[in-house]
Amino acid sequence: MSGLDVTGVRFGYRRRPVLEGVDLSVAQGAFCALLGPNGSGKSTLTKVIARILKPAAGTVSFGGRDLLRMPRREHAKVVSYVPQSSAAPFELTVREAVMLGRTPHTGLRPSARDRSVVEAAIDRLGLGAFAVRRLSELSGGQAQRVLIARALAQEPRVLLLDEPTSALDLRYQIETLQIVRSVTREEGVTALIAIHDLDHAAHFCDQAVLLSGGRIVADGPPARAFDAAVLSDVYGLQVRVEHRGGGVEVRPAALDGASGE
């Protein structure tokens, strides 16, 4: 397979296992959602693929190339990572912050190409009017966009996002997901997003992967992966899954008013 392949990945903090043998394949150019309750291992899995955490066992490859064994700098040209948030202790302009994405590519000083890639990423995220603003002057949603622009300036083949929408208002959540989806469609970038909102995942993503206790319990197109019994078990909350048109919606049964036990 020419996409992202994760096989047998295990990871634990000290003796507490977090990932217990994760196998996952994402086709090239697909947009995949990592779902699951807090502590299920979503963030940890993205960090293992981003090489922020070193797994105890298992392999991660993309297009047949072993991502865990190549030099860090080469890895950074293939995989980029958007953290949940980032607080810089120093004043930096938006343009400088996006330029950080060129770190694995650039030499001593940025080339004309580095600068044009950065400008393109700034424009793509609609940050043109803010390019010379300081990061501290931006709203939370705008700051999150800068992090995504930085990741795009890295010109990745695989884009990892660690709960990028959790702290955003509805408009920024939707726009973030639209941008990532358009990057997968237009540039064939493979995207993997750790996300809480099941309906957003169902709406924007090609593939939904449900994690529970460090294991994958469901994997497939959202309409197939979302099973009321499995979701109810994983979240410890009775839910109903409604299929509407091509889409799927998940609704806690408690909200129906018909579940009085």
Next chain:
Amino acid sequence: MTATTDTGAAGRPAAPAPDPAPGPGAPPRDPGALRAALLAGAAALSALAIAWCTTVGTAGVGLADVAHAVRISLFGGTVTTEFERAYGIVTDLRLPRALLAFTAGAALSVSGAVMQGLLRNPLVSPFTLGVSPAAAFGAASVILLTGGAAGSSSWPVIGGALAAALAVSAVVLGLASAKSMATATLLLLGIALTQLFEALTAALQFLADENTLQAIVRWTFGSVNDAGWQEVRVVGVVALAALPVLLWFAKDLNAVAFAGDDAARSLGVNVNALRVGLIALAVVLASVVVSFCGVIGFVGLVGPHIARLAIGADHRFLLPFSFLSGGLLLLAADTVGRTVIAPSVVPVGIVVAFVGAPVFINLIMARRAAA
């Protein structure tokens, strides 16, 4: 699995840009050119300042005399009898003093800029890991062992200070690497070792007799009073050799300072190796200066801060500018110190603390307001 499952979102227009971008031909300016010019200007100013500070003092020596003396010592020539006195003052006293003040300030300031970037904290200094109390302890030990016979600028004392400072830094880095070089670990270890070595030095002072005690205390006043060409050579070579190495890693330092450890790793930076290597270099810079000049606080803290205000936080420009701003700061402080109550000379460490403390307090208060 399939990548083509239509979830209803495909075919939507790409995200609308919510904020109007400026015109299509937005000028992609290169801010580097302006900063390079600023850097060149500061370098020229530094050279002028060194020459001018050499003329300041009770014995009248003009800029022309300085230029003449430098020309003779660099390219050879005969020193006429009427120029002999001015030549001696310039080449034996004032020029090495000005150059030592400048290079010591430059080394401390660059060291501070590196430490602040790596530890992602603008309030740390080259001495955060306990370098200066360790150096003071090393110097005090040698002074005590020789019964005060070794002067405060003699080679055994310098060697003792340097050995203690480097040993302590190695211990801090070794312990911190067990905790994967977490910033909080480094800061706390630095605090612990600072306390320990201050207590040890106090114990030595308690044991010492009057003369030895005086020698120990005098060592801790940072000064460039004993400046000679030997000191200038060592401090200057170390500072100038470190600068290109640091510049080579400035890009990676940017990633760690501005994006944090996790994101820097995902940007292809080997964070642990970078942190050990650059902290070791920063600590060597600070240790060498402390060993030759004693404890000069605030330059390593305020020098980078001035540079950041002038040229921005990008380390590719910040590091060389910190070199110049720190050098100028210490040179100015020493020139004030030897003129303010002339002919007495106030140690530069004391003068710079008078300037540095208010700037530092202002820095803390400004941060609080911004947070």
